[in-house]
Amino acid sequence: MLAELGARLRPAATQPVTAARRALQAQATRRRQLVEIRKQEVTRLHQTTDKQARADITSLIAVLDRRIAKAEAQMAALVEADPEIKTIGRRLQTAPGVGPIVAATLIAEMPELGQIDRRRIAALAGLAPIARDSGKRAGTRSIGGGRLVVRTILYLAALQASRRFVVFRTFRERLSSTGKSTKVALIATARKLLVTLNAMLATATDYDPAAT
Template identity: 35%
Template sequence: MMAELAEIQCVLGLDVSCNTVTLFDSCTGRCLTIANEADALRTALQPYQGTATLAVCEATGGHEDTLLCVLLELAIPAHRADPAKVNAYIKSFGKRAKNDPIDARWLSRYGRDRAAMLLRWQPANPTQQKLELLVARRLDLVAMRVQEQNRLKAPRSSLIGESRDLTLRAKSLRSVPGIGPVLVPLLLAVMPELGTLNRRQVASLAGVAPHPKDSGKASWHRSTTGGRRQIRPALFIAALAACRGNSPIATAYKALLKAAKPKRVALTAIMRKIITIANARVRDALQQQKQIMPVPA
């Protein structure tokens, strides 16, 4: 339905934010800020019920929903404007100043100048709304997939294979139970020190070293804190995978449970064991490579 210009005597510009709505009345020049809540909006807009008024707001990703529902309840015609069109309208006047009252005034002017062409807002069918949201989300995911596929084609996407040293380290890491193709590049990028540390240092760096918590005669359970935050969550997944197999790591996990250790404590011990083994295997591989490499003449 079209709002006829002759019917409209007052245009309300409504600038919507997350918590507030700024209202500008074209007839009185009054500007006020209202809480973006149904009761507050209803109180502020009730005087316009039954009058020749058009309300104009912008689409704000859902923050305008409460306002539009109140306007519908009060039978006040409303138009939800496209922000791009409103911005183009404002730029046509060469104006750049921006705040909530100014934006509300421009929305009112936009509505007054184009009232005859603006469609009145009507609530969509709930099922239709859900469908629109799901389709929009799918389009976002498809766009993200295209971006990631483009990144994979970039020259730096296969750096491990281009480096003899990284290839050797990666091969050593993949030989450790639980460490898969996702954790390998993470360890290579975040823990380049692997192979050069002792077992205590590597456990501390990975955030799986137990630290004492004592004060005077009091002594509490040791806890694992610190380390590089990206590693611990990935090591946890690696520990879960390793505990399901028939490797010595899985046997060690079962032994810890049999010794009445809580699962959380047992898994932390397995995480520490995995990173310690990984460090040792990288170290051994690097030492073996040095022995094999020919001495320059």
């Protein structure tokens, strides 16, 4: 069945991931793991009043902070060492809400950025609304699937962009004014940011507020 599907649809060949991107992906994954462990330890710190336990947890959090900083430094070094990735990273960071970690994560986890159209890039990130209609019933649209890592990092980037930059703040506030929940408005903002980043790489241009 898979062979028949390929013969009929003739999908484009998947481009191999470069060694530089694989190394960056490994460091980005390790950073996420360390951040998750740190979150768990912070939760445990808040759940105990025992002095010895708190001291041990606090010590471990300090170690994790250093490990996270080390992973971030390695990510920055990998981006800096590869001319193509360096150019992409610099361009991505001209957009609101996109710092070094967001840019490096997108480079590592979404090599298709700038290579496909806005609908497919949104679907890959799991930010495209999925219709759940049946007959004459129009179901609620919701997101799902896609790459959770990319969706999460874009959600956080959209939160920062909508707080600090007028274009994205206005977009989010307009959605909220129509009755959209905070989460729905932020997801739509994340999708808008992703589409903007995709267009920037596709056209090899830095962020332009007038184009969003």
